[in-house]
Amino acid sequence: MSTADIDSAHPLELNQPRFSVKKPEPRYDKQGDMPDAQRVETAMRYFVKDFGAVAATYMESCIHCGMCAEACHFYIATENPKYTPIWKLEPFKQAYKREAGPFAAIYRALNLKKKVTVEQLEEWQELLYDSCTLCGRCTLICPMGIDIAALVGLARHGMNQAGLVPHELWAVAERAEREGSPLGATPKVFKERCEWLADDNEVEIFVDKAQADVVAAMSSIEIMKYPGSIVATSKILNHLGLNWTFRSDGYEATNFGMLSGNSAWQREASMKLINATIAAGAKLLILPECGHAYGAMRWQGANIYGKPLPFRVLHISEFLAENTKSGALKTKPLSKTMTFHDPCQVSRRGGAIEAPREVIDGLGAELIEMQDTKGLNWCCGGGGGVVTIHRADHIRYQAFQIKMKQIDNTGAEMLVSSCSNCRQTFDDGQDHFHWDKTMLSLLDLVADNLEDK
């Protein structure tokens, strides 16, 4: 399928509250025109390709206790058993047992585990993509300690190779690969934006400095929808007096290759950012307010690079926390109550749990924690690429109600997070439910309250 087809058949709505493909019918999406048998064959091969000892341990350990369902917002919101996290891995498990497990030879010889069918894969497309945000809450409930979210991520590799990705997600990933950004934030667009943002906001925005100590990255959601983040980042870095820059050869921190399950695209996106940071001779790469960007670079970046990265990688909230603690970052006191929504990939799965709280503490705001918070926080429902998938809207809204209730219960005046993907999910939810809460960016909040020098 040529890319022109996608653009005409499923034009991306860049100016809507969310970026997605226009009103797709309920359907199973297929990319390319390989025959079904080949799809199955490919899926089977790529299901097992990346199986290591740890993933195999997980596959072998499941006792079918069903507890993971009780941690999943999609199951709890719908009570539909097919949303049980481990069930989402059924064909993947089947492939593993048949092709890679210790008894694979027996399973194959006696055909005890059948090959997956294309119908199965079509059915599981919804389960592996639409109804999993990779939030990893189920990982924390599993009595065997199985990291189910990581397995869903692996399973997507097979689906991607077989051309069985929900179309919107595939389209944004493909566009990111082709244009350098999933949402049209090409280097040219990015540079132009930086220019007019600098003018409009009277802030110095450095782009493509040859040498800098700090390289900052952005998520395309911010570039296109929340450009205030570019300004806020610049203000803060300038406030701290750092030698920093954006790089037009490596600014996009989102990684839709990873979310859609395309390892090659994932690698390419990550390498751009790594190479740009190295080219600038920077000692620090600051990742933007984006959840999966953190997982992709902070924890997978070095492994894609093949050796330890020659620079530090920090999420913006970690960077702010460091400078709040050191006293370098001075803010005006903000006497408000606020609650903080932990982005799954940064907090629960990324480990930067305390950093945003230290920043909030530095702001002088009173933090009212939600009932289930930090690592046990409820996902907004839009992670893992789900927010791009139109046909997932109904379950995403159902799941979002859990989140709304959780936030309403705090009674806090402000709602803050540090993930632009969460933020756009919240915006969409707010719009859908006519909710009175608006999600704010922690970065913006800090930038807006910087002490005047």
Add this chain to the structure above:
Amino acid sequence: MDLLQFARGPALTWALAIFAFGMTWRLAGILLLKRRPDYSEPRNATSWPGALKLIISRSWPRREFIQRTAFGQALGYIFHIGLAIVVFGFAPHILFFRGLTGLDWPNLPNAIIYLSGAITLGALIVVLGRRLIHPVLRLLSNFDDYFSWFVTFAPVATGMLAVAHLGARYETLLAIHILSVALLLVWFPFGKLMHAALVFVSRGSTGALFERKGASI
């Protein structure tokens, strides 16, 4: 050769051999798969405390989940503890282990064993009922789940019948009990009962990986 002799002799020998063979086969087949080095800069330099922490802490439900999982977890606790008491506390069972390993430990009074056995049987029946009724469990369940349940239930049931002398002559009941244990041993490495060993590997792996990242465990 009578049934009891068969059970105590060739049946157990074969069952133990298959058990040992299957256990090491499966463990080696899993653990020797590829392991990629992790080059990311660790948040915590030593990760084994995380493994230990998760192995221990995951045995207890979190406050955030307990409301939804209390019943299932209580059931699980009851039959696991009941099984542990019966398997490791009953004098004849200790003799069995002593015969295999040379290890010895004090036994519990039979009254406690019988009570635990009865409670375990009851809990196991509820476990099966729940698996058949609960929509999630019914969807997830396959042959392994039901057969593993059966090979767990059978030794407890036959053991209880043997001590109560119900249904057949004692030596026949004892032989059936030992044969049911043989069946359990044969199935153990190939089905989900293997979780008894893998739970430590699985929890430990996640615990270590997550500790490295400082992620929630």
Add this chain to the structure above:
Amino acid sequence: MNEPDILGASLARSGISRRSFLKFCTAMASLMALPPSAAYAMADALKRAQRQSVIWLSFQECTGCVESLTRSFDPTLEQLIFEMISLDYQETLQAASGEAAESARKQAMKASYGKYLLIVDGSIPTKDGGVYSTVAGVSNHDLLVEAAKGAAAIVAVGTCSSFGGIPHANPNPTGAVSVSDIIKDKPIMNVPGCPPIPSVIAGVLAYFITYGKLPELDNLNRPKVFFADTIHDRCYRRPFYDQGKFAKTFDDEGARNGWCLYELGCKGPTTYNACATIKWNGGVSFPIESGHGCLGCSEPNFWDKGSFYKPLPVPLADNTPIITAAALGGIAVGTAAAVISRKHQTSISEEK
């Protein structure tokens, strides 16, 4: 033997009082759990009965069973048994020998054809044409088959004739078998034990004479009245088992306290016999009471069920070598499986 040889006359001749005869009958009736009135019925029947012709054949045996019976503590018991019956042939006890003995047997078989009771102790060798035990040149096998033809019933006394016993033990060089392995068309009662309890022998004989048939038998053709319960069920040390109190060695505190001998290999739980209730030596004691576990001597193959000191739950064989070998084999196969999977994965990675 021209006048009818009835028991009453014989008792009178031997000077056994009515009182002690009734006492015997009561004892037998109660042993066999018959109703109290049965004692009188038995006494009446026994008195009027013609003395039962008995032919006792001894094959591969140690004479322990006969010793057990003849040396029973209670002198009247032995006497009474031999008063009840007309023991027409018993190699150990009869005065006759050689040709005379054999012709006495043949004569008795002819005279009481179809009515005599055949008692057998010892197992029957079948290997090499049965040469391992012969009487007057005739193999035990042929002797048994011949004698069984005219027997009303056969009583196998002792574990050897009941189940093969010690001669049958691995490797069984003589091909020893039990009576019931050879004779299929006669009622056979097994009274196993090594040796059996004397009163049990007496009891079942009295029953046969009284009622003209064998008592009710269990699945191994043992009289249910004596073999219904295990030693363990009736053991006076059973409460210690239930409390989980066990002697760990033969000289520890537990052993001195008389705790359960299960861990010392007692086979009481799988042994059906009346030792724990009737006891031995006139009701004085039985092995467990003397501080030694039951050997299970009244059970088939008791000699081949592992050491007498190996507790019941312990596997019979030493499984360590095979477990070790199996574990190593598993590692090899598992490693091979992992290597194949890795190669498979590598080939997928390289195909692009």
